[in-house]
Amino acid sequence: MAYKDLDRLSPGSVDTTLKSIDKIDIDVNESLNILDVGCGVGTSTILLANHFKNAEVEAIDLFMHYLDVLDEKISKNNLQSRVFSYRMDMNDLDFANEDFDIVFAEASAEIIGFKRALNEWKRLLKPEGYLIISDLSWIQKPSSKSVKFWKNIYDEVDSIENKIKQIKNEGYEFIDYVTVPKEDWNSYYNKLEKNLNKISSDKSARDFVGQIKKEIKHYRENSNDYSYVFYIMRKC
DSSP, X not given: OTTTTOSOSSSOXXXXXXXXXXXXXXOTTSOOXXXXXXXXXXXXXXXXXXXXXXXXXXXXXXXXXXXXHHHHHHHHTTOTTTEEXXXXXXXXXXXXXXXXXXXXXXXXXXXXXXXXXXXXHGGGEEEEEEEEEEEEEESSOOOHHHHHXXXXXXXXXXXXXXXXXXXXXXXXXXXXXXXXXXHHHHHHHHHHHHHHHXXXXXXXXXXXXXXXXXXXXXXXXXXXXXXXXXXXXXXX
16 A cells, blocks of 8 residues: 555656666667566556667566556557566576666665676676666765664665776676656655555554655655665676
């Protein structure tokens, strides 16, 4: 219920995603194979398919209730011939080596960790294929409060500079990065908060609601410290 009717499951927007994919040097009319890892309700899956008009897009997520929402969007947009959803665990991606021109992961790589994603997903890319990952990053020297808050939630939060070093150490050509702006966070949290308020009286959801509200409060007090950052890179 907390995420019911949300168009995405993390801070972001169509404009920010488009800024990120516009960083890659590929003709949008080219026939491409694209993988969307941890697609959630598929907002970016549909965006990728509409942007790259002759691409085949495969989208994976572990949760069928999200894939059901995506399947409705695929049908609504008449994309059944080009967009395909699969229930799959990103810990074990069942795709052939060098199968994709673009591998895309918006706010999902943290499930297995940024470093592991860089290492394991490289095999999926064709030579000179592109990897686009957004990951939680420090955008300035963080307060001790922010460091303490995120330490036990996602211990791979790091500076943009260090993330870029990790990318290069994995043998990628680093292209550019795009920071998710505050307005995307505020829009996401405002919508999420409305849903949380609707279920706040449910005793079984009390701990969950309290945890998410704590996250929202912390962001509003420390929004200069961190954001999701899209990292755009190419397989050498």
